[in-house]
Amino acid sequence: MSQIKEMNIKTLKGLQSEVQSINRIALSVDCVIFGFDENKLKVLLIRSDVKKFVGKWSLLGDLVKPEEDLDSAAYRILKQRTGLKDLFLEQVHTFGETTRHPAGRVVSVAYCSLINIQNHRLKILDNELHWHEADKISDMAFDHQAIFNACYNWLQKRVQEHPLGFNLLPNKFSLRELQNLYEAILNKKLDRRNFRKKFFAMDFLVDMGEDEQNVPHRPGRLYKFNFEKYEKNKKKWPGIDF
Amino acid sequence: MSQIKEMNIKTLKGLQSEVQSINRIALSVDCVIFGFDENKLKVLLIRSDVKKFVGKWSLLGDLVKPEEDLDSAAYRILKQRTGLKDLFLEQVHTFGETTRHPAGRVVSVAYCSLINIQNHRLKILDNELHWHEADKISDMAFDHQAIFNACYNWLQKRVQEHPLGFNLLPNKFSLRELQNLYEAILNKKLDRRNFRKKFFAMDFLVDMGEDEQNVPHRPGRLYKFNFEKYEKNKKKWPGIDF
DNA sequence: TTTATAATGTGTGTAAATTACACAATAAAT
């Protein structure tokens, strides 16, 4: 305890000067928004509006304001750029190389989200905002390729630990759609019978008592995901292992 | 393509003014350093030198300088505060609530490391720097309890996916020590025979042809971890499942 | 020097989970 006295205790004022000193850095958020359509995993991109990267594709990003929480900044940016709301965003990684931005030091925090393309129509389309096939992305602005890759890896891992994928599907979906989704994300074929078995065993799917419409073959049963039941039993969720 | 012309392209100069504007935020790094000693998981803490938190324990942290990479900052801070080097640090999460620091806006990036307490003697002991039992931490300064918890969760998960734990052990270790380590991190008892079986099956342990010394019972075999072989076969590593 | 103690080191049977795999049923399109 005597050592406390020997320490150089910093007062609030002293700290404030440190915090407000030149030691400040521009902080940005970049969002990687995944969607699922036509049995393909998609990602939402805009044309970069930075001269150095003209023509290249870019993630949805902006600077964080000094008075806003990091998470709030991510939601704000997404809303501003796309009109999207009512979704969840999850932080993935922070990219802090000094050389990553041509205009100076900008540290960027990457956020990831999964949304259903049909339910979330884009309301703003500036800068050629649109969906791109996830496995055909290349040659992005800044270090956005690295950020995208990190988020894609995160998604592949995360989707096997938590039932995130359902956020990409319509409320009602067939097991075939669900399997297509997992196959798209994990980029591998899965056995249909074992896939079914696995998901029914989890017991989080609710039979809607309806079948698919307008399909040129035997229609499949429609299900919804029981998010409430999942939330209650979260601890018991063993993950999915393919 | 015509749309590019309609866009408001930002020149480098314009960008620079944005980046250098008031939109800047103090950025810090906080390090959670885990160690293992006396069969207990430990973590390295100092007394907070901030008046508001006098007497409370704090992680090792400092502001990131504008001209240093985020990762480099983490290594520098660790070196400065403890004299430690030759270790790996991994980024875990970024904490960005506006209210987390009493002196103003400071966003903090948490880094985690695992070191062997014997091999890395602390060279600086300012602010009562020392090892604390990980499961007895409470009442920390700032939001450091939340940061610590996040890192502890990260460790529990990570250690089952990658052979991180070996960084906490001496070069040569017995299987009992290895098991003690896993039991300490995961906070549960494991079956000795199955534990052995699992690690031998991985085939990354090298028999050193020596036994333990000075133990009051039958000495156990000493092994080392074959990092090189692991690096080569990384893709095949299935993780550890207890 | 004998005995007690406290570990290490090993093998086997059982249960559980995962995988591979084939055929009947259904609706739509022709």
Added chain:
DNA sequence: ATTTATTGTGTAATTTACACACATTATAAA
């Protein structure tokens, strides 16, 4: 009525996880 495409289901084989017991080896105590 036939073809086509896809849904829906069961079982056997294999792999993996788990529970468990006993002989061995060194130290410490008597």
